[in-house]
Amino acid sequence: MSAALDRALDRPAAQQPQWPDPEAVREVRTILEGVAPVVNAEEVDRLRSHLAAVATGTAFLLQGGDCAETFAGTTEHAIAGTVDTLHRMASLLTSTTGLPVVTIGRLAGQYAKPRSSPIDTLGLPTYRGDIVNDRETTAEARAPDPHRMLRAYVNATAAMTVVRALRATRTVGRGTEAELFTSHEALLLDYERSMVRVRGGRQPYDLSAHFLWIGERTRQLDGAHLAFAELLANPIGVKIGPTTTPEQAVEYVERLDPHDEPGRLTLISRMGSTEVRRVLPPIVEKVTASGHAVVWQCDPMHGNTVQSPGGYKTRHFDRVLDEIRGFVEVHRALGTHPGGLHVELTGADVTECLGGPQHLSPTDLPHRYTTACDPRLNRTQAIELASLAGEMLFS
Ligand code: PEP
Ligand code: MN
16 A cells, blocks of 8 residues: 555655655654544545435535635634534525535645745745645745644644534534535645555545545646545545546546446536636536546636735635536536535635625725635625525526
8 A cells, every 4th residue: 555655646746845854744744644533434435425426416515615724713613604604505505406415614624725836926935725834924934844734633633523513413404414524635745645544445545534636736647646546435526627628537537436436536617607618518528428427516716716906816706606507507408417516615704705695895805804815705605605506506
């Protein structure tokens, strides 16, 4: 197993930090290889069977949470807010669609971020998420520190404890899956490889989370991220952006679903509201013709990011909604199941995305713009989105 991991991770890996001290990285990895993992294999297997139902059209997948969790933001209150928002959205979706909803949080480990540039506008190394460096704008804060991987593990475990406690006390809406699963982008390979465990069965599990996805910037077919994901028993997502070709999509499917397991792979389209109707159909057609049953999930956030006049990274609610509309139209036309949504949201009343029921305008953005990375839907916007998406999905 260790040799197979080494081989996979010897491939070129995009978006990795330049750690200053390789010996410290090895020490941290050794510690993490011995800790109790954040989640357990039985839970991962349960999610796999739920995702098989999504892939075959008898359930719906809702995934959401922060773009980037922070260590300071891992509070009981914040987690409860996100979890409660997701459950309200799930209740709305299940009542409009009549389908059970499988819910996955982007939480308890979403600490690593890919960046478009290694240097920010101040000339400092970019913030790569709390697992790598600190958001503060000093050279010291931005230096990658491998010990942060230990803090990420501790914070993820603490968040998981909160999630489990909430589950024990919560009643959730009819038909929704009470269990909240966790996910993050499998980006930082030194961390992810240290959380791999053998638990019997065919393949090892990455027990840092139940569901892991590969991002738009690390989905190279010859790269380490894909080779790493191939080795795992976890259900895997791959983001597919506007430049993805049908041929690439089929390669993802064949590489990541070699045993034809419905729901093993989730293809997460994030094309932008103006591109989805053009780019997605040939991909869906070619993947469907390959015979593999994937989960088709829409991320209506990442293809619709713009700069506000005041310089804030933002997204307009109407464009987010229009990408979902396009996604549903494409699947309706092709007879495939528009199986899920993947959104950046928070339970707090932030002012990061424009529009929505509160009609947030560019001048509102500075009031409560607190995200560590991309703009999130606030609670009101997220619940409205679930209500409108539910109508589109099953009208
Ligand atoms: C994200 O999900 O936060 C992200 C970086 O997305 P993408 O890889 O699709 O750009
Ligand atoms: Mn993001």
